[in-house]
Amino acid sequence: MSHAWGLGLAQVVGAGASALLLPVLTRVLGPDAYGQWSLVLVLISYVLPWTDLGVARGIIRFCPTYDTSDARLNVYRTVRRFAFMVSLSMGVLLAVLSPWLAQIAIGDAADWHLLCLIALLFPLEALFRVGTAFVQAEERLAHYARISTGRHVGELLLLTIAALLTADIAWLLLARIISLSVVVAWILYAGRRQLATQRSDWSLAPIRQFVGFGLPMIPAVFVWALIMSADRYMLKMWSSVSDVGLYNVADILALMLINWTRPINGVLQPKLANLRSTNVAESERYIRISFRWLAVLMAPCAVFLATMGRPVITLLSGAAFADAAHALPWLALGYVIIGLTNPLYHVVYLRRGGFAFLWLYGAALAVNIALNAVLIPQHGLSGAAFATMAAFLAYAVGLFALALPNEQRMIAAESMALVKIAGSAGVAALVMATASSHGHLAVIAGALAGGIIFFILMLVLRVIHRHEIRELLIPVRSWLRPRKGPEQ
Known part of the structure; x- marks a missing residue:
């Protein structure tokens, strides 16, 4: 337990680094624009939990019950593919409905392009959630801490640069997309060797089980x-x-x-x-x-x-x-x-x-x-x-x-x-x-x-x-x- 807690300390560094962004955003944007950015973040918190339909929670709950590493890797490949397809479909739907939803969620239909940028986060967020859930289920805590810290620090750097260059919220969202893309690419690259030897087995049984628990x-x-x-x-x-x-x-x-x-x-x-x-x-x-x-x-x-x-x-x-x-x-x-x-x-x-x-x-x-x-x-x-x-x-x-x-x-x-x-x-x-x-x-x-x-x-x-x-x-x-x- 002590070793697990110590490895988790790396996450404090990452999340604490994100808080360093606060002086930059507040001083550059001011109270009004920062309030608008806060509402955009609230909207993101509404929609992103739906990206994987709960399979990430199912991975943490049920993957430890599989007897062999091959079985866990196979089910991970299956649910990752499912989560990507579902989240991509949701992102397309959000982009299509963006002119109507922008008026409701943000208060101005002219901000529809912000919803299109949020839609790009959908498949990236799903892959991130599923990938980190599998790492947690395997109790590879050091790797999980590195991923979490990498995301926080990456967002800190890119959002700081974007905020200093422009006060446009769209550029802040784009910085977040780029940061998450790099982290997801890291997750996929790190797991490529393990999955290279696994057969493709599209089974609905684990999907039903994981979605039934997490949804x-x-x-x-x-x-x-x-x-x-x-x-x-x-x-x-x-x-x-x-x-x-x-x-x-x-x-x-x-x-x-x-x-x-x-x-x-x-x-x-x-x-x-x-x-x-x-x-x-x-x-x-x-x-x-x-x-x-x-x-x-x-x-x-x-x-x-x-x-x-x-x-x-x-x-x-x-x-x-x-x-x-x-x-x-x-x-x-x-x-x-x-x-x-x-x-x-x-x-x-x-x-x-x-x-x-x-x-x-x-x-x-x-x-x-x-x-x-x-x-x-x-x-x-x-x-x-x-x-x-x-x-x-x-x-x-x-x-x-x-x-x-x-x-x-x-x-x-x-x-x-x-x-x-x-x-x-x-x-x-x-x-x-x-x-x-x-x-x-x-x-x-x-x-x-x-x-x-x-x-x-x-x-x-x-x-x-x-x-x-x-x-x-x-x-x-x-x-x-x-x-x-x-x-x-």
């Missing part, structure tokens, strides 16, 4: 995308596009909390898929340890954002975006809640599939829309952020209700650790808040001091243990002293 989750993901975007559309309706841009800045910074959980969550679902039928005790150990470490990783970061949000946003995006800090405390709390539910999410999803999440996400969406309608007209950004946090909390309560009694007991057993973590985070918050109004150097010093104090308290209170830290550092030592051998 029900797509409507649930769509509803989840509505939760993530309802506040933006309602801010545009009752406020302005510039407020959408401000909210998106706060949301991106708060999402960095989830970024710190990637070393755990990036490998948790495929690992549990392999263990759930072979070693139940080991899977329970994964859940307990991951839940505790998720809280330890996210708590100091959430405190940092809540107490030092304004100087950080001003430093990154300029004074025009400083008011985005009003949304940060509630969004940070919301993403902490979501991060803590991830181990339980993987367990419930692997056992019950996507149908269970349809009503759960729907209930969270209803909470979000109702609170947005009440709070945005009076409280603006902070009201939208509170509505999102409340929706996440409703989702967490529902997810806990879906868990089995033994799973609920496992999570409840860690409640005392959560109390210790919250108390230590409060101490760190006092240190950071004291430094937040004394300039950028004081902000950095306060953040470092608060983080150090927090982790010292974690060791003193025995929330984390020295042997766990030593285990987590095993991959770092192996990178410093590389040894020849097969990839873990």
